[in-house]
Amino acid sequence: MASTELYRYLTVAGVRIGLDPEGYLVDLDQWSPAVAEALAEEEGVTLTAEHWEVLEVLRDFYARYEMAPAMRPLVKAVGRALGPDKGRSIHLMRLFPGSPAKVAARLAGLPKPANCL
Amino acid sequence: MKLHILNRSPASSQVPAQALSAMGPEDRLLLIEDGVQGALPALIHHYAAIPGRLYALREDLVARGLIGRCDGTVQVVDVDGFVTLTEEAEQTLSWY
Amino acid sequence: MHDVTAPTAGDLLVILRHSPHGSSWLREGLDAALVGAAFGQRVHLLFMGEGVTALVEGQQAGALGQKGTAPTLEMLEMYDIETLWVEAQALARFGLSPADLMLDPVPLSADALARAVATHPLVLTF
Numbered sequence: 431m432a433s434t435e436l437y438r439y440l441t442v443a444g445v446r447i448g449l450d451p452e453g454y455l456v457d458l459d460q461w462s463p464a465v466a467e468a469l470a471e472e473e474g475v476t477l478t479a480e481h482w483e484v485l486e487v488l489r490d491f492y493a494r495y496e497m498a499p500a501m502r503p504l505v506k507a508v509g510r511a512l513g514p515d516k517g518r519s520i521h522l523m524r525l526f527p528g529s530p531a532k533v534a535a536r537l538a539g540l541p542k543p544a545n546c547l
Numbered sequence: 548m549k550l551h552i553l554n555r556s557p558a559s560s561q562v563p564a565q566a567l568s569a570m571g572p573e574d575r576l577l578l579i580e581d582g583v584q585g586a587l588p589a590l591i592h593h594y595a596a597i598p599g600r601l602y603a604l605r606e607d608l609v610a611r612g613l614i615g616r617c618d619g620t621v622q623v624v625d626v627d628g629f630v631t632l633t634e635e636a637e638q639t640l641s642w643y
Numbered sequence: 644m645h646d647v648t649a650p651t652a653g654d655l656l657v658i659l660r661h662s663p664h665g666s667s668w669l670r671e672g673l674d675a676a677l678v679g680a681a682f683g684q685r686v687h688l689l690f691m692g693e694g695v696t697a698l699v700e701g702q703q704a705g706a707l708g709q710k711g712t713a714p715t716l717e718m719l720e721m722y723d724i725e726t727l728w729v730e731a732q733a734l735a736r737f738g739l740s741p742a743d744l745m746l747d748p749v750p751l752s753a754d755a756l757a758r759a760v761a762t763h764p765l766v767l768t769f
Contacts, residue, residue: 495718496710500681503721544674549760565660565692568732568753571761640766
């Protein structure tokens with residue numbers, strides 16, 4: 431579910447980006463690649479081409495299904511879009527350490543995945 | 548055996564028919580809240596397909612003044628009986 | 644249209660009995676199914692009673708902009724929820740045929756429906 435609770439701001443190129451208590455965008459339309467870079471920096475992640483292609487998969491997923499995926503469907507979507515080598519949780523764990531479905535959704539400017547604990 | 552719990556009346560709802568259509572040959576049906584209306588002789592025909600497997604909760608019958616008006620085929624249970632039915636079932640399903 | 648006489652059992656059967664937009668029950672049932680699937684359970688769905696209308700083609704967001712359920716239904720396969728059953732009697736009551744429905748659900752006769760409920764260790768009704 432998209433949170434509407436404003437908790438803090440992240441300033442990217444002079445624009446204030448509202449974040450909820452868990453660091454997800456309050457206004458999903460404020461997302462840009464620069465916002466993704468800034469959010470990634472907070473996570474201690476430097477975005478490479480391998481990260482970007484996963485973020486693209488996530489944004490396509492959300493555009494189509496109106497929800498951010500839990501881990502299993504994320505793995506499946508990445509596998510379909512980028513091939514079986516990348517459609518594996520280990521690949522996503524390496525790119526987005528901790529909880530890939532949550533971290534990647536945050537960087538992709540999606541709401542928090544609803545059905546993933 | 549599953550225990551199906553129903554709180555809607557066959558006089559006003561399709562839900563009792565849904566519960567019946569989902570019941571297996573051993574399953575039991577417990578009427579609670581407005582569901583206990585189904586225990587009245589005028590409505591009991593809705594449950595003709597499950598002889599011996601129909602229960603109604605005493606406190607809901609009492610609250611509605613229906614305790615003395617139940618069809619004789621309905622097994623009236625109190626809350627302890629409700630618990631026993633639940634324990635005997637592998638699972639309970641709610642129909643509402 | 645083919646009927647299934649021996650439905651295969653999953654871990655969890657979610658029965659959806661409410662139409663879209665009228666209440667939140669349909670969405671809550673779908674959420675329960677998605678949570679189960681996200682945790683690796685084999686989840687099967689049964690659209691029963693009014694729930695069959697959730698599958699009608701051509702649904703939109705609500706008048707006040709509430710999300711529709713069609714995108715969520717299309718997402719089910721991404722969660723490996725691929726067994727979709729629909730109550731044949733309810734379809735008939737609404738004058739619908741399988742051709743009117745999205746996702747190609749399998750109609751269940753009354754007998755098959757009762758067997759599907761019996762063979763699942765966990766059944767949730769919404």
